[in-house]
Amino acid sequence: MEKKKRIDISRYLSKYSLFIILVVMVIVCNFANENFLQPANLLNVAKQQSVNILLALGAMLLISAGCLDLAAGSNLALASVIALYAYKAAPSVAVAFAAAIAVAVVCNLISGIMVTGFNTPPFIATLAMQLMARGLALYITQGQNQSGLGADLQEVGQGNTFGIPNSIYITIVIILAVVYLTKETKLGRAVFAVGGNEDAANASGISVKAVKMQVYALNGLLTGIAATIYLSRVNSAMPNGGVSYEFDAMIATIVGGTSFSGGVGSAVGTVIGAFIVGFLNNIMNLMGIDSYLQQVVRGIIIGGAVIWDIYFKNRKGSVK
């Protein structure tokens, strides 16, 4: 009994430790560099993280359901390429969004069908999708970056409203939507059940395949929105863009407390995770740390986060 209580406390500690780490980081960064806490810098970090947060929320849902998506970066590139072509044919922001979302959802449904219909491991299925999407994006553009964004489309990723970047508004709405999804819907509950123990979820009448397909579709939706913001921010459709974005997304959500073993994850944690990584990159840039060395630091962070996750898992498991 004593033991169980102690573990419960450590659970809460590990829950709040994310906030604590973020706050400590902000304080330390503030001392390390006086420009860090400037509103302009913070908004810049938020703006930079918006694409990553959207992909990370998708990764959170997938990993929580026991899946993953290695194709997110490639799907993002393909979606942004096709969105630009669609936009050129019918110049409207809505068309760009719709095209990007449609492409990304289709790509994710293909991954989802491979996973649920043919029992392909998600790792392999989405690796195949990664190659297909990247290849298609390169083929359509013949490897050339495509320009031709109108002022309205540029506004999405580059413009401000009331001094705050437009992409931040979009991101906030999406974060709230994912919080709603995980906390208030049947699907949200089912996602964690499926990731926590697929067989038991199935034996309780939850359709595991339907849940996984829906999560892949949602990941497509998030990827499509991220692709449009990305297209607008970089001001061109880059068939070679978004490389390894799927890993940045996974890093953010793992740092944010999502368990790679499935069944545990949260939207808010993922956003905090994205900011922890974003602030880290930002302060390393501000301090002029070698960009190659920055990669090493990121590697240490992800390794530490996973060990943390496993360590707590084992402790909890051993109480039984």
Added chain:
Amino acid sequence: MGETIKMELRHVSKSFPGVKALDDVSFQLKKGSVHVLCGENGAGKSTLMKVLYGLYHPDAGEIIIDGEKVHIASPADARKYKISMVFQELSFVPDMTLEENLFLGRWHKKNPLKMDWKRIRRETEALLEKEGLDYAPDTMLRNMSVSNIQMLEILKAISFNAEILIMDEPTSSISNQEVEFLIQKIKDLRDRGMSIIYISHKMDEIFRIADEITVLRDGKTITTLDKDETNVDEIIELMVGRKLENQYPKVSIEIGEELLRVEKLAKDNVFEDISFHVRRGEIVGFAGLVGAGRTEVMNTVFGMEKYNSGQIFLNGKQIQVKNIRSAIEQGVTMVTEDRRRFGIIPVRSVLENAALATLKKYFYKGWSHKKKEREEVAEVFGKVRVKAPSMETPIMNLSGGNQQKVILAKWMLCDSGQVIIMDEPTRGIDVGAKKEIYELMNILAESGKGIIMISSELPELIGMCDRIYVMREGKISGCLEERELFTQERIMSFAVS
């Protein structure tokens, strides 16, 4: 032959926390004979074999081989004393060839970096020829039938130049014709001087193969008998002959109309001609040996597995069970045998685990209704007396008994639930919690539900059930309609052929 003692166990005991698995076990294995060990599930047969194979270390007692006291600390030691074991579960690598598997872990090498494939091939061929098996050495294990793999397992066991061969229910996964071949093989080995310990609870097999039979019960050796001086009835009586304790709080409940009727349900090569019914307020038992097909039948009724033919009726109306969800919606629920695999989502809270099958009740009109969820779960938890630090505690932190109560709570929350199938509901649960589970079964029956209990513990079936069906080899071999008729001997006579 058959006179010298190859191996002897003297007063071997082995305890696990809370259980005395082996209690002062002694027996003698004669050279060139087949010695059958039989007993109910949990009688200590497998523990005993693991002691002999060096996987467990006995707390007391001695093992004597060829007149010398030995200490078997590991499977490697066991091999040194020429003891080989054929396990119940097959332990092969499917994507390797026959010869690779046969010599797995002891591959002949020319030097530390280079395998001696020629020698492996030569020895494999010699072994196959000696045992009269015509398999190609380069067959992928994936492409071999279960019984052929079983033969290979035996081949592997004797390839260690074993003199003592232990076989743990080797026929549990093979068909009848293949059993014939296996039995012939075992007799050959015996006639060549091999001493064989054979674990089984299939009576016909035991009597065809045994020279001597030792019965174990509750971890104790009851007796060793010569095959020719005993009969099936005596062995069964010895196997089950334990006194019933009054730990079964059976209450008398008025039995209502028919709830579930299954007619001529069949699944190819698994079970056939399964017909039974359950009425409201009734607790119906399903007895039988492991592998008789009880779990498979119930999994089918619950929609976990498909069936080839037959009908299922609920409240007199025929229903189609397409999948688990449709079974649940129509009123059939199931507490599965493998709690860790099918019962719980370990990392999620007890609350979420309890509400898992009734999400529709708590998520509607676009929002969750957590207060309602919490209240209803708390109410049911009160009834089933779940002991958990809080609703948010991950279910993996609970004891087995409490986990089982949460799973029961899950099905009690199901308004549609009318039939509750419980597959070995008290396995791995301590005695106190067992009684609580029985009391819950009474509560469920009183509320007009029909309960099906699969159990391998006869006293529990006899103590709690209103009627008992007995299954044997995929068929219903008998039904005891009256509680007055319930005896372990009667059930066992239906359960074994």
